[in-house]
Amino acid sequence: MIPEPTLSHLKDRIAAADHPRELVVDVMFALQEHYGYLSDEAVETTGALLGMSPLQVEELATFYTFLYREPVGRYVIHLCDSVICWLDGAESLRDHLCRKLKIEMGRTTPDGLFTLLPVCCIGYCDRSPAMLVNRKVYGPLTPEKVDELLEKLKQESE
Amino acid sequence: MSSQETKKYPSVLLQNRHPDRIATLDEYRRSGGYEGLTALLGAGNPKQAQQVLLDANLLGRGGAAFPAGKKMMTIAENAPFPRYVVCNADEMEPGTFKDRVLIFADPHQLIEGIVIAGYAARASHGIIFIRPEYEQAARIMEREIEVARSEGLVGRNILQSGYDMEIVVHRSGGRYICGEATAQINALMGVRPNPKQPPPYPTTKGLWQRPTVVQNVETLCCMPHILRNGAQWFGSLALTENGAGTKVFCVSGRVERPGCYELPMGVPLKEIVEVHAGGIKNGGRFKACLPGGASTAFVPARLYDIPMDYESLKQEGFRLGTAAVMVFDHSDCLVDATVNLLDFFARESCGWCTPCRDGLPYIRDLMKRVEAGRGSTETIEKIETMCRHMWSAYCAFAPGAVSPVQGLMAEFKDEVMAHVEQGGCPFK
Amino acid sequence: MPKLIIDDISVAVPEGTKVIEAAEQVGIHIPRFCYHPALGSVGACRVCAVKFLQGPFKGVQMSCMIEAADGMVVSTTDPEAVDFRRHVIEWLMINHPHDCPVCDEGGHCLLQDMTVSGGHGMRRYQGKKRTYLDQDLGPLVQHEMNRCIQCYRCSRFYQEYAGYRDLGVMGIASRVYYGRFGPGTLKSPFSGNLIDICPTGVYTDRPSRYKGRRWDYERTPSVCIHCCLGCRITVNVRYREVVRIEARYSPTVNGHFICDRGRYGFFYASSDRRPRKARSGGAETRPKNARDEAAHRLEEITARHGSGSVAVVGGSRSTLETLAAERRICRQLGWQGPSLFTGTEESAAARRAAGHLTTDLAVSLEALKNADLILVAGADPINEAPMAALAIRQAARNGAHIEVIDPRPVTLPLEYVHRPAGTDKISEILRGLGKPSTEDASGDIQDLAARLDQSRRPVVVCGAGKIASERTVEQAARLARNLRRAGKKAGLFFVMTGANTFAACRMAGDPADLETLLLMIEDGKVRALVVVEADPMSEYPDLARLVDALAKLDLMVVLDCIDTETARAAHVFFPTQTFFETGGTLINNEARIQQARPAFAGGTPISQTGGGSHPPRVFRDDIPGTEALSAGQLLMDIVSALSGGISRSVEEFDGVAPEFSGFDPVEATGERGTWAKLPLRTAAGPDSPQMGGETPIKKGELLLVESVYGTEALSRSSPWLQELESEPALTLHPEDASRWGLQHGDRCELSTEAGALTVPVHTSRSTAPGTLVLPRHRRLRWQVFQHFRSGLDTVRIRKTGGEGA
Numbered sequence A: 001m002i003p004e005p006t007l008s009h010l011k012d013r014i015a016a017a018d019h020p021r022e023l024v025v026d027v028m029f030a031l032q033e034h035y036g037y038l039s040d041e042a043v044e045t046t047g048a049l050l051g052m053s054p055l056q057v058e059e060l061a062t063f064y065t066f067l068y069r070e071p072v073g074r075y076v077i078h079l080c081d082s083v084i085c086w087l088d089g090a091e092s093l094r095d096h097l098c099r100k101l102k103i104e105m106g107r108t109t110p111d112g113l114f115t116l117l118p119v120c121c122i123g124y125c126d127r128s129p130a131m132l133v134n135r136k137v138y139g140p141l142t143p144e145k146v147d148e149l150l151e152k153l154k155q156e157s158e
Numbered sequence B: 001m002s003s004q005e006t007k008k009y010p011s012v013l014l015q016n017r018h019p020d021r022i023a024t025l026d027e028y029r030r031s032g033g034y035e036g037l038t039a040l041l042g043a044g045n046p047k048q049a050q051q052v053l054l055d056a057n058l059l060g061r062g063g064a065a066f067p068a069g070k071k072m073m074t075i076a077e078n079a080p081f082p083r084y085v086v087c088n089a090d091e092m093e094p095g096t097f098k099d100r101v102l103i104f105a106d107p108h109q110l111i112e113g114i115v116i117a118g119y120a121a122r123a124s125h126g127i128i129f130i131r132p133e134y135e136q137a138a139r140i141m142e143r144e145i146e147v148a149r150s151e152g153l154v155g156r157n158i159l160q161s162g163y164d165m166e167i168v169v170h171r172s173g174g175r176y177i178c179g180e181a182t183a184q185i186n187a188l189m190g191v192r193p194n195p196k197q198p199p200p201y202p203t204t205k206g207l208w209q210r211p212t213v214v215q216n217v218e219t220l221c222c223m224p225h226i227l228r229n230g231a232q233w234f235g236s237l238a239l240t241e242n243g244a245g246t247k248v249f250c251v252s253g254r255v256e257r258p259g260c261y262e263l264p265m266g267v268p269l270k271e272i273v274e275v276h277a278g279g280i281k282n283g284g285r286f287k288a289c290l291p292g293g294a295s296t297a298f299v300p301a302r303l304y305d306i307p308m309d310y311e312s313l314k315q316e317g318f319r320l321g322t323a324a325v326m327v328f329d330h331s332d333c334l335v336d337a338t339v340n341l342l343d344f345f346a347r348e349s350c351g352w353c354t355p356c357r358d359g360l361p362y363i364r365d366l367m368k369r370v371e372a373g374r375g376s377t378e379t380i381e382k383i384e385t386m387c388r389h390m391w392s393a394y395c396a397f398a399p400g401a402v403s404p405v406q407g408l409m410a411e412f413k414d415e416v417m418a419h420v421e422q423g424g425c426p427f428k
Numbered sequence C: 001m002p003k004l005i006i007d008d009i010s011v012a013v014p015e016g017t018k019v020i021e022a023a024e025q026v027g028i029h030i031p032r033f034c035y036h037p038a039l040g041s042v043g044a045c046r047v048c049a050v051k052f053l054q055g056p057f058k059g060v061q062m063s064c065m066i067e068a069a070d071g072m073v074v075s076t077t078d079p080e081a082v083d084f085r086r087h088v089i090e091w092l093m094i095n096h097p098h099d100c101p102v103c104d105e106g107g108h109c110l111l112q113d114m115t116v117s118g119g120h121g122m123r124r125y126q127g128k129k130r131t132y133l134d135q136d137l138g139p140l141v142q143h144e145m146n147r148c149i150q151c152y153r154c155s156r157f158y159q160e161y162a163g164y165r166d167l168g169v170m171g172i173a174s175r176v177y178y179g180r181f182g183p184g185t186l187k188s189p190f191s192g193n194l195i196d197i198c199p200t201g202v203y204t205d206r207p208s209r210y211k212g213r214r215w216d217y218e219r220t221p222s223v224c225i226h227c228c229l230g231c232r233i234t235v236n237v238r239y240r241e242v243v244r245i246e247a248r249y250s251p252t253v254n255g256h257f258i259c260d261r262g263r264y265g266f267f268y269a270s271s272d273r274r275p276r277k278a279r280s281g282g283a284e285t286r287p288k289n290a291r292d293e294a295a296h297r298l299e300e301i302t303a304r305h306g307s308g309s310v311a312v313v314g315g316s317r318s319t320l321e322t323l324a325a326e327r328r329i330c331r332q333l334g335w336q337g338p339s340l341f342t343g344t345e346e347s348a349a350a351r352r353a354a355g356h357l358t359t360d361l362a363v364s365l366e367a368l369k370n371a372d373l374i375l376v377a378g379a380d381p382i383n384e385a386p387m388a389a390l391a392i393r394q395a396a397r398n399g400a401h402i403e404v405i406d407p408r409p410v411t412l413p414l415e416y417v418h419r420p421a422g423t424d425k426i427s428e429i430l431r432g433l434g435k436p437s438t439e440d441a442s443g444d445i446q447d448l449a450a451r452l453d454q455s456r457r458p459v460v461v462c463g464a465g466k467i468a469s470e471r472t473v474e475q476a477a478r479l480a481r482n483l484r485r486a487g488k489k490a491g492l493f494f495v496m497t498g499a500n501t502f503a504a505c506r507m508a509g510d511p512a513d514l515e516t517l518l519l520m521i522e523d524g525k526v527r528a529l530v531v532v533e534a535d536p537m538s539e540y541p542d543l544a545r546l547v548d549a550l551a552k553l554d555l556m557v558v559l560d561c562i563d564t565e566t567a568r569a570a571h572v573f574f575p576t577q578t579f580f581e582t583g584g585t586l587i588n589n590e591a592r593i594q595q596a597r598p599a600f601a602g603g604t605p606i607s608q609t610g611g612g613s614h615p616p617r618v619f620r621d622d623i624p625g626t627e628a629l630s631a632g633q634l635l636m637d638i639v640s641a642l643s644g645g646i647s648r649s650v651e652e653f654d655g656v657a658p659e660f661s662g663f664d665p666v667e668a669t670g671e672r673g674t675w676a677k678l679p680l681r682t683a684a685g686p687d688s689p690q691m692g693g694e695t696p697i698k699k700g701e702l703l704l705v706e707s708v709y710g711t712e713a714l715s716r717s718s719p720w721l722q723e724l725e726s727e728p729a730l731t732l733h734p735e736d737a738s739r740w741g742l743q744h745g746d747r748c749e750l751s752t753e754a755g756a757l758t759v760p761v762h763t764s765r766s767t768a769p770g771t772l773v774l775p776r777h778r779r780l781r782w783q784v785f786q787h788f789r790s791g792l793d794t795v796r797i798r799k800t801g802g803e804g805a
């Protein structure tokens, strides 16, 4: 269940909106924040809050990159694979991450800490190769910097 | 080329840029900020603002280069209210990061631009549509909008003029197509962000079926300066006859100093690369660049001296796009790079129309075969035909997607054929 | 009228016509997938590309997206356009599973046609195919996503056109997926149309799965008989079995679509429980024996008690031919009836409606879409005449204001204003609105009156039968006529109770209804009943009384094509042919005459006679199960065996039904049907004196109503539709519920002097206070009431289960 303050905050915003539906992405993000991903329940709650059917919410949830309809790890790593990062070695960085985390792209580590996803150009081509961890940007990256970061995140999570 | 002395150009949009913080409202004001708006509201003539923007030849900086003044003028006098200004801060064109830099440098410049555009269009709502990767920028904008509000620059009765405009930040869920204006309007309304072919145009029936002006961040950022200094001044900033204003070039790839450089419209490509971005990295040779993001065609070294403005590129059959200059050197396989670009487009297609949704994966598959040395002249013919047909897709996405492919075929056919003839990539 | 040239042919078309439509007018069928005349253009598939040579557009463009304009020169055969279309098809096919051999769409698949005609004959793509998992969409529609070509027709139909929200489009790029949030039965009663509009085999007809190919079927144009609207259908028969119904385009009745009741209600025709043999005294007998026996006993009874001691009971699922035969027989032999309605009030309301429908006021289903204001009074479109709801939705999409005045919790897939008024209030409100000046309108309807005043094309949709009373009908007609007098293009649309109710209104004799006839049975005046295609025992509200009365009869002869309680109680029973076998004439709610030819010769399906082997290896010289005749013919046969009987062909009904006779049979079987000879205008006199006032409701009333599945006589035996039925419940306003200590979800017992039944309780705020609503559902033993509308002073309500029970 979603905590009451979160819910009532959303309800207030929806009540104040000229067109409730314009908030659908915000509502999905808020519920994703709570569940860790956009669970079925979150889709249903979003629909109930905005007067949409779950399917209508799903039509949007499955469109966008940053809405996760499956459980993800505590840290979602989005590794940019578009052209500039690719020029600057995104592929070997990807291999490095996969090796290090012992998972394939698209997977989550068994400890539930990291999810590894490819993403298209994140607008940090001046800092390539770059990646996002929970939407915070890191770059230019080297394997060493990646290792350091992973280590730091692991420690933070303890 | 490093011997060439660095020319000093006026800095307009990035004049208040600091390495690690935003410019405050005070700083912005000290540089003349909100003077344009004050004068505009004082004169009380929205039409005049439209005219100034038109005279200034301010072309949309989001890629399509449509004249901003003309766009506003398409709103009928008696068109219904409320009207909307949408600030397109989606910036998902690969290689492009100027809008982020502009927001981080001087958020009030954008706020003033939105209010000016709003007044010119007689709009009461401004919405900043921003990509999720730019969460920090979204927060900056939210905070600075409140600052502006407390100073009477946004909200009710702006600068005691009687004009009201609210500005809100709308976060996207993240998809390239959301940058396309009509798709963005759908996204804002909470429906699937497929584009919507005009007519009706957004300025007639846009957001919530009301007149809506969609404008790129950089376009909006130019507006305060135009209103303060005049159309003529704006024109004089450019190095070329046809150009107007400055342009924020995002330089990336094989250069020493990737980054955003505000330079006069019409500055030669060579100067951008060699002087401002510090030249090709590791002593490499310039081979080609994508001049305006991933949906433009490769500009070959023979055009290294080309003046970078919309018109000059157009005359050579290219597009300035977002002016995201992505540089490749002699060691880069452009076929391979094109496969990467196709990966991007095939993944980001909105899935609405057949050519884009199914044709792009097809072209990618063919291109991969060529890259891997398994292509033939027939494969290449197929690619070329399909690319041609891609121009009959529903929106500008698909033509953009095949632009680099078509550029590759036009300018680097030898390199493509080398893959076929050698049965593999000559660069590996 | 813009004039343009398409492939060297010059054509002038109305303003706003798309080039693809203009081409059709000169016989050029431009390929299309996403374009559909009912759904409009969206430009998604890109297969309708043509080349514009001259005029405002140039080059390869989509013909569905561009309106015809003066000076256009268009080529559909230009090599560039042809090559582009070929590529579009090739792209669409890259992920297609090529499973045509096992696909039920095979043979009538637009994608197959386009692939061949588009010139994409060879697979060139060597990459991997993307595959999907399918969903279970319920008993009607089979899902096979791999065949999808992403034309968006299904989601556009389902959500935009029909207004339901549980099927749509998900995903992005080359992973666009059409389906539901999760597997589960589609909620729309129009879901079957997905099958018709899908240009390939993503949605196929589930009940007929693997039963045959299109070309294997005997396909016959016909008319739907599951409600009063008479939508046009195509009947598909194979091996003596009706296997599938499809919507058939009609420009004036149903457009392109039909409802699921109409599509899947046909099971009765091929059911293994369908009676195939004549019976006498419960034992099977030869038809001739049965006929002789019936004739003999009828003769005996009339000899002893006079000709008025025999009565005919019929109903509105009979063809005009059968009804006419009933009427002729009753008239000529002096029999009572035919009684074609169940209740007195119902009969009065229906007949008044039929009397009021004039040519200038009658609106077709298609024309209903053009209304700018629709007032629904005493009608529940989704449950009574589903396609009317779809038409009303189209009007709403075009900006019409929709208002419903009804005591039931009417739900429509659109935005509307609902005034939950008791049945007695409906006519009052209409009366208020019908006053010449809106100033007279009482306070709460001022607003509606003003809207009516503003409207230009208002239509009054009014029930006419079990719920909406004669008075309501009268006021609805009056209102419509007043609006017309006020210079509006006003219309009147009655929702009647059965497929042929309009005909029944004119064919009913005296007594016109069973309720009156019952009195005559009870006092011994009527001794014999001939029941034709009707089932009083599951239709009459007071079963106990009916059973007692029937027990007094000397003879009950029943003619029917379905196995009913009444049929089982008959002394002599005759199996009849279904509408699929007889064809015949139906008059729909707008007095449109529609005629269908027989769809097949009849007989027991081979699947039942073949003992599992196929083809059947038993050889015989007749077709098993063809003993049945049309009810009208049978009736004629029986009476012709009577001395003084009549013998005339069933097809001739001019003597008894002048307004329905003399029509052109070609027209009647055509797309539009033809027209009954209605009075052009009926004088709008004062309330006819013989019409009693509305029964005042003191303590409220209980209404016995229809539901989309489970109440209509024929479709309710369909096993697929039975799966879709929701559990029948008593619905009432929550405040009324609390008066009896009831809550949503409880169970309660309803009892009257005639008996009792137990049902779940539903509460709904859109039910009129004081009104209880109970469906006449096959799963309920609901016949414990005196009338279809019972005063609550005659009903006791007691909670029997639920919280705190």
Ligand SMILES: Cc1cc2nc3c(=O)[nH]c(=O)nc-3n(C[C@H](O)[C@H](O)[C@H](O)COP(=O)(O)O)c2cc1C
Residues within 6 Å of the ligand: B059, B060, B061, B062, B063, B064, B065, B066, B068, B088, B089, B090, B091, B092, B093, B176, B177, B178, B179, B180, B181, B182, B214, B215, B216, B217, B219, B220, B395, B396, B397, B400
């Ligand atoms: C596929 C596609 C993606 C686009 N993405 C962006 C974008 O991210 N930012 C942007 O400003 N314009 C983008 N555009 C251009 C917009 O459609 C529109 O022209 C622009 O926002 C108008 O603003 P401007 O005239 O100020 O450039 C895109 C166009 C297409 C076809």
Ligand code: SF4
Residues within 6 Å of the ligand: B177, B195, B349, B350, B351, B352, B353, B354, B356, B357, B393, B394, B395, B396, B397, B398
């Ligand atoms: S071209 Fe691509 S992005 Fe544009 S509508 Fe078609 S599928 Fe969508």
Ligand code: FES
Residues within 6 Å of the ligand: C031, C032, C033, C034, C035, C042, C043, C044, C045, C046, C047, C048, C049, C062, C063, C064, C065
């Ligand atoms: S029919 Fe015209 S684009 Fe599909």
